[in-house]
Amino acid sequence: MNSMRSIIIMAMRSRLFPFPPSFHSPPPHLLPLIQSSPLLRSRAQPPPLCLARSPFRSSSSCPAVAVLGAHDPLLMESRSPFGEIHVILGPMFAGKTTALLRRMQDEVDCGRSVAMVKSDRDTRYGLDSVVTHDGMKMPCFALSELSSFRDKLGTEAYDKLNVIGIDEAQFFEDLYDFCCNAADHDGKIVVVAGLDGDYLRKSFGSVLDIVPLADSVTKLTAWCEICGRRAFFTLRKTNETLTELIGGADVYMPVCREHYVDGQVAIEATRTILAVRSSTLAQSEVINGGESGAV
């Protein structure tokens, strides 16, 4: 039996053999955690072979790796103590949240315990779920800072957690430290979705800061609302100049490079016209006020 066990462990380490379904049923002590908390529930019997995927489903065949349910006794012995960090970035409407939710569901289907977190600044669709622009949703913890997650979840539940999904990552100031600690020291798989750039195409929050920490970085694109070509940037349609402005298609649209540049020119021109108009108005009021006040 020992020689069989060592063959299986060696095979796991070399990841050459798919493993029989019996490896995937979660042990009894984990079921209450999976079934009773806002953590995403894993199916009692996940499919016989779980494939690790890159964070989004691509048409290209990613290397199929046989992955055991993370809480499997045999795997516990060979499971790496270190986690992973996967970053999904791009403009608005690129499918970042969709890819994140798909990855989380894949992890749940593989029998892993998953929790989703988003910034409590994202009030567009309520605070208890992560919601895509298409309306696909998943329960989540809405937090102002990631450092409060462990206390919010409870240390025991956190220790048993395998995967953490983070949406709207650009709004978390403590993103770097949280991801570093979760993957390096707590062995968590962290999947992060967020904007790489703001409406001025400047680095947004700490999303780009975690690129050097990442196992994988995926930049998704949308379709340009003007010409239909690939959109890499987000154009703000209004005149606000604050970096943080929560909104959807009412305020923003994805555009290609040409129509970002054209759009910015148009918006700058509008701003200039409005500024000239308001100063002219102010001057005429002063003049009119002066004349009416003249003795």
Ligand SMILES: Nc1ncnc2c1ncn2[C@@H]1O[C@H](COP(=O)(O)OP(=O)(O)O)[C@@H](O)[C@H]1O
């Ligand atoms: N111009 C666009 N380009 C691509 N997708 C768009 C566009 N406008 C609306 N959508 C919709 O937005 C969905 C992506 O939503 P979501 O995953 O929430 O994106 P993100 O999180 O990147 O903002 C797409 O599946 C599509 O149905």
Ligand SMILES: Cc1cn([C@H]2C[C@H](O)[C@@H](COP(=O)(O)O)O2)c(=O)[nH]c1=O
């Ligand atoms: C470009 C840009 C966006 N935002 C806000 C607008 C939305 O609430 C989120 C991004 O949402 P999504 O999930 O990527 O669709 O960020 C902002 O505050 N500032 C910006 O410059």
Ligand SMILES: [Zn+2]
């Ligand atoms: Zn375009």
